Amino acid sequence: MRIFSGKIPLQFILLGIVISSLSVACSTNKKIAYFQDVPDSLYLKVHENQVKKFVDPVIQSNDILQVTILTLDPGENSVLSNTNSAAFPVQPSSGGGASLPVNGFMVDRDGLIELPIVGKIKVSGLTTAAARDTIHNIVAKYYKTPVVNVRFTNFSVSVLGEVQRPGTYTVPNEKVSVLDAISMAGDLSIFGRRENVMVIRDSLGSKKVVRLDLNNLSQTVQSPYFYLSQGDMVYVEPNKAKIASTDAYRARNLTIAVSVISLLIIIISRL
The missing domain is CATH 3.10.560.10 (Outer membrane lipoprotein wza domain like)
Incomplete structure (x- = not known):
């Protein structure tokens, strides 16, 4: 009795292709969601002492600082603050694109900034809060009840x-x-x-x-x-999927393989 006639039914070929496609899909990278150590049905409490404490950044050379000094004399404010500072190119906050000029005081290689009237002040190694207090103490010698604010521009x-x-x-x-x-x-x-x-x-x-x-x-x-x-x-x-997708040789071979399979399906369906 002849069991196999030599021809594979078209339905079996299509079924094989579908199964192969599903197996490839199931084998792709499953690590897509963040924080997979948190189960869906469990509330994971992260204690405060388990979170790394935030440490204020310190000022370094080549940093650009925005310094605002307000006094009781409005005419002096524009002289003391960033309106009298230099402009430096800084990348826009949206990322990419041309650099935009911003006003600020650049910290030189000695860690100093030079403010109008006040002069040079050592700020490297300080946080912006500490730099604010340092500038306030110096400005207070010249002006009554000044308000000082310091922040990074860059x-x-x-x-x-x-x-x-x-x-x-x-x-x-x-x-x-x-x-x-x-x-x-x-x-x-x-x-x-x-x-x-x-x-x-x-x-x-x-x-x-x-x-x-x-x-x-x-x-x-x-x-x-x-x-x-x-x-x-x-x-x-x-991940590996991206590497594979950008491999020109693999993409070319895949295209050839798909073309051959399609041609075989057409030929077999007409036999």
């Missing part, structure tokens, strides 16, 4: 790799986490490795690198790199 972080809008982002405040930076960059793409996000920090002339696992909430918030410093770079590595 506090920026860079986000590169598998995000929607890679670029350098100027942050309006000093407290920004790695999640804030990723959010500003439009979130990770579907090809970003959430378990392997790299933070690169310039520290005393050397580069420090750490990898964060965004699938693990407790580990991420406890990292000393959870809060970013001025000039930090966040790099999101592509």
Whole structure:
């Protein structure tokens, strides 16, 4: 008795293609959601002492500071504050695009800024709050009850790799986490490795690198790199699916394979 006639029914061929496609889809990277260590049915409480404490950034050479000094004499305010400072190119807060000029006082290599009337003041190594108090104490010698405010003008972080809008982002405040930076960059793409996000920090002339696992909430918030410093770079590595999709040879071979399969289906369906 002849069981196999030599011809494979078209239905079996199509069924095989469907099963193969499903198996490929099921084998793709499943680590898409953040913080997978938090179950759907469980409230995970992260205690305050488990979160890495935020440390105010300190002023360094080449930082640009916005210094505002208000006194009882309105005519002196424009002289003392940023209206009399120099303009420096700073990347726009949207990331990418041409640099925009901003007014500010640049910290020189000796850690000094020079204010009108007041003169040179040492600010490197200080937080903006400490620099504010230092400037206030000096200005108070010349003006009654001055109000001083100091903030970074060029506090920026860079986000590169598998995000929607890679670029350098100027942050309006000093407290920004790695999640804030990723959010500003439009979130990770579907090809970003959430378990392997790299933070690169310039520290005393050397580069420090750490990898964060965004699938693990407790580990991420406890990292000393959870809060970013001025000039930090966040790099999101592509996963294997992205690497495969950008491989020209693999894409060419896949196209050829699909064409051959389609041709075989047409030939077999006509036999």
